[in-house]
Amino acid sequence: MNLLESVEQTLGTALGRGSAVWPPSHLSLALQGGGSFGAFTWGVLDRLLESGDVDFDTVSGTSAGAVNAVLLADGLAAGGRDGAREKLTHFWERLSRNAAFGPFGSTAHFAPGGAAGTFSAWARLLSPYQYNPLDVNPLRTLLNEEIDFERLKVSSPIRLLIAATRVSDGRARIFANAEINADVVLASSCLPLFHHAVTIDDIAYWDGGYSANPPLVDLVSASQATDLLVVRITPMLSAETPTSSREILRRLDQITFNASLQTELETLERQIDRSQKLSGLLSSESRKLRRLAIHQISAEEAFDGLADANATNLDWNFLTTLRDHGRAAAAAWLAGKKSNNVVPHAAAPLEASYAP
Secondary structure, three states: OOHHHHHHHHHHHHHOOOOOOOOOOEEEEEEOOOHHHHHHHHHHHHHHHHHOOOEEEEEEEOOHHHHHHHHHHHHHHHHHHHHHHHHHHHHHHHHHHHHHHOOOOOOHHHOOOHHHOHHHHHHOOOOHHHHOOOOOOHHHHHHHHHOOHHHHHHHOOOEEEEEEEEOOOOOEEEEEHHHOOHHHHHHHOOOOOOOOOEEEOOEEEEEHHHOOOOOOHHHHHHOOOOEEEEEEOOOOOOOOOOOOHHHHHHHHHHHHHHHHHHHHHHHHHHHHHHHOOHHHOOOHHHHHHHHOEEEEEEHHHHOOOHHHOOOOOOOHHHHHHHHHHHHHHHHHHHHOOHHHHOEOOOOOHHHHOEOO
């Protein structure tokens, strides 16, 4: 080992990662999309809010993750931690009740994995411009009734980053607080087989899960926290090769909606590796990356059978079961030792996930 390599290794060891105490008092969140599996994230947030030990810096979200992110921010702005918990619960209760009205009454169609359902099999033969010419989407009404978007623009206690995918080039656009309204959340949640593309400033958008599920690199750049918690809810692994049409479609959706997250994790890993070099000492971005600790809570590891579940299922018993598993996973994460949760390289989360 030459002198330069020795200095770089010493610096990397000495700097440490994340908060010096556990649990970290200052945390950024990355909330993945996954339809009704977002109830697991509801549970994670509920337990973190209940603990009172963690304050949030910046939250990124896509699709169901975007919905949970804006509910969290608006609830905190309106009534603090208790207000956020109440808002999350009330929204998911209403979401479940609305599901009883059928395909156009259900708001579950922002769900990756929804292609496995019978309605979506029909949707593959007809476009939403044919079977839903008026672009009926009850989620718009629900969002506008539950969230004060003007309050988010001026008094949100946390920074928000919401991802949607530009139809024209397939690239992600990341919307910040001042830009976020119901259309932005709908764009982030827009599965093209179920809904018309959402147009914002004359640009058409589809679900953010195709390009950033959720945004990570932008989150790290925007956040001041040294700890980042990724809440993953779209199943990553498959025990068996699917053979039926329904199983194949579900698995394709799962792979598609995890691909962007894997890409961003690999990008962060490369950036973290470069930040350890002596040449990166003068860069503020490199200093931030050297301190960064990436953690994850995985619904797949906490909830048996998630890969075979239906992400459009809004039955209240199913949602509350997911919520309870999310709460338990968050409680275990909060109680865990830092050494068990820090992901020193971004490609490692599958092995380093923390679940009860």
